[in-house]
Amino acid sequence: MKKFLVFTGILAFVGLWGCGKKFPLPEESNEGMPSEKEYVEIKNTEWDNLRFSKLKDVFLGEDGYVYLISGDTLYSFSVTGEYGRVFSVASGCVSVTQDIEENLYLALQNGLVIKYKWDGTPLDTFNFQSICTDTAYIDSFLTSIDAIGENDFVLSFAPLNLVLHYHNGTFDTVATYGTGIEYTRNPHGVYAKSAPGIILYASTDNNWVEGLSLSVPHYSMIHLGGDSYEGGTDDTLFLHPVDVYMDDSSFVYVLDEGNRAMKKFDFEGSLMTVLRLDEEPVALSVSHDGKILYIGFSDRVRKYRLPEIPGEGGEQ
Secondary structure: OHHHHHHHHHHHHHHHHHHHOOOOOOOOOOOOOOOOOOOEEOOOOHHHOOOOOOEEEEEEOOOOOEEEEEOOEEEEEOOOOOEEEEEOOOOOEEEEEEOOOOOEEEEEOOOEEEEEOOOOOEEEEEEOHHHOOOHHHOOOOEEEEEEEEOOEEEEEEOOOOEEEEEEOOEEEEEEEOOOHHHEOOOEEEEEEEOOOOEEEEEEHHHOEEEEEEOOOOOOEEEEEOOOOOOOOOOOOOOOOEEEEEEOOOOOEEEEEOOOOEEEEEOOOOOEEEEEEOOOOOOEEEEOOOOOEEEEEOOOOEEEEEOOOOOOOOOOO
């Protein structure tokens, strides 16, 4: 009986001593699954093996193909990187876009926009050379284009510091060099969306991104990058932003060349995600649901996605 009491006392003492002393838990591994906000690179597809020369633009089309401009050639690929079609086009290709009717629009440096049927048949040519007021810019002044609908698109002209909205034969000036919200320097990467009725563009030399209303008179809907032209390395600031996109949930994606990053914001301007890159990016395209990113570099395209959530299927 005494032995039992002694043994019980020892157990009670050990129990009380253990409750009073907290042993440290093992450190958590840093190699677990990323959060649902973090993009991860997709590997083991044909995109890993594709190499290009002087890549200028990448665009995930309405028809489900990825279009890109390498040198003076327009290519289409499947979303996993298999070759689709090679388009024979004129020299000086700058950027490509597609409307909801799946017509392609190709912008050239000399101010021409060529409209193609989805199968590569030329349909029309739009001439914006008359916009240029200085013949020194004739060979290299159009920088990007984005389609809203058939014969309804937005263009940016870097040397002229000009953003235009073209609509069925007429156009209006969205932004130009000057002061106030319509002030821009070296605009790139325009992106327009009929709902919520916005025109986004990277004012590259201002180190900010501006979102103006599609309606006239244009007013500011969102401004990213702070108020200083100097830019910065903070996550909410940019150094030479070069491309912009908005998904169907109105999240804004900015390709920050100088900081080697893709930065995602909500429509209120709050930072959501920063994707660090190991080289300077050139162009960006995003799936409508925002789950898939295609980021172009000088000689390749890399594909990223949000982590899969159980019960959700498919990728673009």
